[in-house]
Amino acid sequence: MMDFPPVPARDARLVLIVDDVPDNLAMLHDALDAAGYMVLVATNGEAALACAAQALPDIVLLDAMMPGMDGFEVTRRLKADARTAPIPIIFMTGLTETEHLIAALAAGGVDYVTKPIKPAEVLARMGVHLGTARRARAQQQQAVQARSALDAFGHASLTVRIADGRVLWQTPLARELLRRHFGIDGLRAVLPADVLAWVQRQQATLALHAEPPRWTLDQGQGSLVLRLHPPSPEADEGELLLVMREESDLAVRETLRQGFGITGKEAEVLYWLAQGKINRDIADIVSCSPATVKKHLERIYAKLGVETRTAAAAMAMARLPA
Structure with missing residues (x-):
């Protein structure tokens, strides 16, 4: 199995260049390195797939025509893998016929540049697609976090x-x-x-x-x-x-337990406290002594950062569904 450089921190901009011509790789590597990018290189399709799966680059610059597996097939395989599918791919091609350009976009590429490569043009196009991909990832992450956070309530x-x-x-x-x-x-x-x-x-x-x-x-x-x-x-x-x-009462108590990071028994006591029950009544309901209820309440106050049963009840009511 091929060894690749360590994956950088995710605030770095990591680029994978795939080209079977060493001179093309060297020119682009130097230009991107000077622009502050971290660069990985691959000289064939199989190496490109392995590198992308391991390093998950922010963007791929991909030669369309390579011996063996060409860029179109590399792109189709990257897009078929859920881990690498979101990575934007810019084709580098000497083919200018419309059918080839359509094939590049149909395979999953977001853009293309024609050879001979002009580094300034590549950098400009990369900037656009990196920004779009970063915003899309952020929106998706926020949406997933927001929906998952509903579980706590x-x-x-x-x-x-x-x-x-x-x-x-x-x-x-x-x-x-x-x-x-x-x-x-x-x-x-x-x-x-x-x-x-x-x-x-x-x-x-x-x-x-x-x-x-x-x-x-x-x-x-x-x-x-x-x-x-x-x-x-x-x-x-x-x-x-x-x-x-x-x-149900069980679901509500679970909401309190998850929402405040308290134990199941503490959630049960807090639930009945929020229903206006006094310590003696709570003790009867949860089958323990009033002294034990008092100890539970003391721990609840400490975890909620409050000092009175009224404040604790108010926090519980605010957390519970209407």
Whole structure:
């Protein structure tokens, strides 16, 4: 297996140049190095695929015509791998016929430069595509983080395909709720027929709703509330975001436990405190002594950074779903 230089910190701009002509590699390497880029090189398609998979460069400059595996095939393979698919690829080609340029873009390239290579032109085009790719990655990361953060508040989100109800993406809590309430598990699972029918009915009028359409299902283990949202920016056409929330005492206590980083028993005590119960009542409910409840409350106050039961109850109420 080939050895490649260590992967730099992700704030560095890492470029992979692929060309079977050493003079081309040397010229571009020197120009990019002088411009502040970190540069990797490969002289054939197989080496390019291995290097890209290991180093995950920010951008690839790829010769279209090489012996063996050409640049078109290299691009198709990079785009078929989820890890390397987002990397922008700029073709370097001496071919100016329209059919070749169309083939480069069809394979997955974002741009092309013609030979003989002009370093200033390459740098300018790279700057544009690096900025676009960086913004796209940031938006996607923010969207994933925002949806995953819903788990801490007892909300579970998943992306579904409207046509057949197939689950394309889900948070950990969504996976658990699907398994518990519907007996389905894993990515590529399909929503139950009645849920899919509701999604399809609501999808046609989604833009007309002032609030996300809501459906409450009584599953015998507490109610499961479904809310349908427009697709996130990175979702493909024909997909919708479905947010689920379990409405039960158990789910609420789990929300408190995750949200405040407290133990399960502390979450139970805090839940009943938020319901206005006094220590004696809480002790009866959770089957312990009032003194034990007091000790739990002392630890809860310390973890929440408050000094009174009123402040703790207020924080709990603010965290709980309406």
